[in-house]
Amino acid sequence: MRGWPGNGAPPLVLDASGSVAHLVSRRYARCVALAVVALAMTDYIDRQIVVSTFPYLKKSWGLSDTALGALVTTVSVAIAVFALPAARLADRWGRVRTIAAMGSAWSLAALACAVSGNYAQLFAARSLLGVGEAGYGPAGAALLSGYFPQRLRATVLSVFQAAGPLGSVLGVVLGGVMAGNLGWRVTLGAFGVPGLLLALAFLKVRDYRAPAVSRADGAGTADSGAGEGLTGDQTRSGRPALAATVRELFRSRTAVWCYLGGALNLVVLSTFYTWLPSYLGRAYGLSSAQAGMRAALFILAGFVGAIVFGHLADRCAAGRPRRRLMVPAVLAAGAWGLLFTAFGVLGPGGGQYALIVVAGLPVAAALGTAPAAVIDVVHPSVRATAVGMATLVQNLFGLAVGPLLTGLLSDAFGLQTALAVMPLFCLAAAAAFRIGSRSYEKDFAAVSGGGPEPVAPGTHERELST
Template sequence: MSTPSLGRERHPDLGSSGPSAPLAPRRYAWGVFALAFALALTDFIDRQIIVSTFPFLKDEWGLSDTQLGALVSVVSVTVGLGALPLARLADRWSRTKSIALMGAVWSLAAFGCAISGNYAQMVAARAAVGAGEAGYGPAGGALLAGLFPQRLRSTVAGAFLSAGPIGAVFGVFLGGLMVGQLGWRVTLGVFAVPGLLFALLFLKVREHHAAVTGPATATATRHVPVPPASLRAILAELFRARTAVPAYLAGALQLVVLSTLFAWLPSYLTRAYGYTDTRAGAVSAVAILASAVGTVALGNLADRAGAVRARNKLVLPAALALVALALLTTAFGSVPPGPLQLCLIVAGTFAVASAVGPVPAVVMDVVRPSVRATALGMMVLVQNLFGLAVGPLLTGWLSDAYGLPAALTVMPLFCVGAAAALWRASRTYEQDLRVQARRDTPPSDAL
């Protein structure tokens, strides 16, 4: 009998007898996905809608571009600092209850943004938004990973994480429509209401678990807490796989560029094209929507490439990172404002999202199921502190010093580092998959 390629090997998982085995009834799994996606959507609307208020805050409070960028970056800082402890809480307590709690916290913090009386209060409220968001991605990603088979993880992770750019689309577009009519305060607070409702609905979600040796389709049970472990043991598990560190780094460097575009494209269009806030929001929404499509489509393409050979799941986004570099530096550095520049920006934003789905999927592939939320928490920590927090703030600083067009020309150079890190991770991914498969295979399965 011939040996199948690594991309098609059996990778045992919690409650699964193979990569195609469902871990929960399909309809239930997709229902939970829909609720998780909807809550994430309100998260990123609350997180991103502030960029449409930049011109109003700049005029009312006399803020610099650096200060405006900090209102975006402070959320990423608190998300990064809180991600790991809150993800560990989700692993040990309850992922669904953690999700409900965090959704309520960031929604209430969005109200705080709306009633801020000065810049310091706004910074504090935005930090609270990040504190609420900190553990949601890891807990949600780990919950979904337990509901879907390994062969779909990049696709599901990419679709779940596409709530980020899609939420940013709604935030920028609807913010641009509302801010001129309703004012910046109502604009910042209105989406807190659906966030609270979705958070409360998560209290009705049941977590699905099964023993490793159990049937392919799990039954609903209570969350099984992870036994206490030392910090040293947890870190050893998170960094045991050689693929993990370059994967964490690659995701962060790619997000430097993506967060820059999300935060500053509306302001660039207002300044360079003379667009109204509404039109700048609409055009920015098209570019951000392209990144959402790229997150899902390129995540699925990475899954398909990985089915041929596992390392291709990382090689493909490495190549696309260089494509994004060429498109974006050309757009902002060589092409004058006009239709061609807008097309290049949209195409570059599509390509730069190529690593959003594969990176968390790869991280979950190479750690034990019991620490998936913690592993994603580590990923969120690195990506927020060294990715999402860097892009808007550094771009604002460069804009104050050299102008916004120059800043947007320089920032895509981070794609070079992302491509190098993805390539490095691809060289060890297949071996780490084999090691993890052996660790998760019950002794009774041995031939």
Template sequence: MMLTHAEPVSGSLSATPNDVRPYAWAVFALTAGLLLSDYMSRQVLNAVFPLLKTAWHLSDTQLGSLSSVVALMVGILTFPLSVLADRWGRVRSIALMAAMWSLATLGCAISTNFGEMLAARAFVGIGEAAYGSVGVALVLSIFPARLRATLTAAFMAGGAFGSVLGMALGGVVAVHLGWRWSFGAMAIVGIVLVVLYRLVVTEKRLTPLQPARAFAQPGSADIRASLSTLLRELFSSKSVVCAYVGSGLHLLVPAALWAWMPSFLNRYYGMAPGKAAVGAAGFVLVTGLGMVVCGVLTDRVSRGAPEKKWLTAIVYCLLSFTLLATAFRFAPGPLQLMLIGAGMFVSAGACGPAGAMVANLTPPSIHASAFATLTLANNFLGLAPAAVLAGIIADRIGLLGALQLVPLAPLAAMVAFVIGRRNYSRDLCRFEAQRDSAQH
């Protein structure tokens, strides 16, 4: 089996000049805007959990499955679709994916039972499957390497901000127009952004922003690698594998809390569904802000000492566990909410360091595939099982009991990051030596 990648193996993003053109920021804004739409369509469901539970008499396990099926489809399809995007063109692929998840979200609005909703949600996941990996690969290809952790964190934080908008706007719309219009509103936003993106972003206009192409030899854009070679590059070192695993495990916490926080506030604080959705959106916003702050902090702390990125990831996981495990042991009240907010601020903080490590340890020519692998790990280890696993446990011991167990996940992620840190310097030296050898 032969695979074609869009970029040459030779060259490095580190060759990108330090100045950043305004068009690059416009591309970043539009690509991140579509990620907002992605998560608005994904997370609007959580805002209407209480309404769906009442309307269709669903169990927590069924509610959780409606959320988890999206991440499951993303996990299954992200790698093959990302590889196809490298071959077909990232801009066209992004537009097609966004159109698909927007239309599938419209399908959720007209669903009449659990089965139809589950199928529509699955198609939302199919549309979103490769977007995160392809989008971040496109963004990193037009910016300097020194901004990798910041841009990765900022881009992925778009998921949190999209979740905020999806939950808050979805909750408000549901109260005034009904839950079906919540999905309809998200679909309209997605379709408008697709049209705008397709008008502004083109492969031709992106080419001058990707200096790595300038180092390509004739025909090198058509370099082909066997699947076995691609897999060796994706899993070339113990530290890059640890980055995949640690990133996935630590995301189980924010995924579970994003899914169940509206229901938690509804059940334990007596908030009406609309108010609970808006309140939960505030916690999701805190998570997104934390991702950006943690990414910027990681780049600053690790300037001149890349191995410190691992240390920041370890610290974020430890803080997340400590704060959230403590919070859910307290009785409902201001102190509990404050501790939950603090825990959620750092709960996804390792996204930036993990993404930077993956970019540093894989060739630029396969960055879409590398981030697809990272996305696969994020979904299979964290995002996909989070909501349904918490729902299964909640059906047995209550939602509070389930949320008391969720903070254990960052401890497992921390172990992976510790192992990665121990091997990083050696693995990075070997990778750079291999890259230099290939260029000469």
């Protein structure tokens, strides 16, 4: 395959393993993955860059820590509210169209943040930023899951999810430098235009065609778009109707525990991504730029940890599939030990900072592994919706909780005490992943055994010949 075919070309088709049949070239798949990761980075830059402006917003508008934390929480709440509708749109309307639309929406919202005249307007613009980001994670994960084989799924999605820590690093570091030199307004809107251009470029990426879910057992035939072979729970397009979709999302016990475990883990991750720069500034007497650079090492460790431990989960799963979830379970417990020691036992100093940075590795271990396990145990036709459900739960009960709850605890007991208490959520996440691992192999076998019927010989070659 040459070039970068547009959506006018015939859609790609999934095989029984849930990956694109007769894979497109590795170069093409990697180019798509690179574009997905690059746009995700602008997502997290726009989401995270506000934390570097906290000292300036606090001084300009006299805001409390609770009000500042709410600027991060509102993004997560908006993502949670719109995640399922946006994810279902991705499954029905198309993944690449959804990516282009969502990326454009959050980039325009980032520009609106820059011209906010008061706290209420900034809060509203940040909420709209979350609306735009709601469908990107599910659509991007579903797109990549089709382009790469199942045996690499946790690795590929960990690379995708690692764009979060990397984008957060850039947001914190560049935000700290830019806010001090260019002001908070320019800082908040700086990446709106690049994100908009990259989002529109996705209109040239080819989507794939998923098989439909059957009423009886979740098996189905490739969705032809013509409505052949429909069951009572399918729409006329061959896609699963709402009732069948909901059943599929919660049929698997593994998926449910992954929804919950991912959310609990993100309570801690969002807490430190949001408040660590402020803690370092207050406790260590650092400037905004210096605190951003120090905090960036913790976030960068998360970037490395997400990829390395995601790949480790894939390797461990080769011998015993349930180990794909045991890896994040063990590492979440380890993250609690490191963070509690740093903030509950030690005070500001070299020892504390070293433990903080090291803890950044295991605390991000579930970023790609949890959604990969969810995708493994649901039917390919509802992948984006399943990731959307994970996004809803993780944002509403994870990302939305961390920054705001930490702000409340900080106003009441001090920031260091708050950061010592919040890692308890890591232990709860470890328990959820451990329980989910017990049913993983059974749920995965159920989906694998109910894959789509084979497509006639030569069909895939004709589909990909354009």
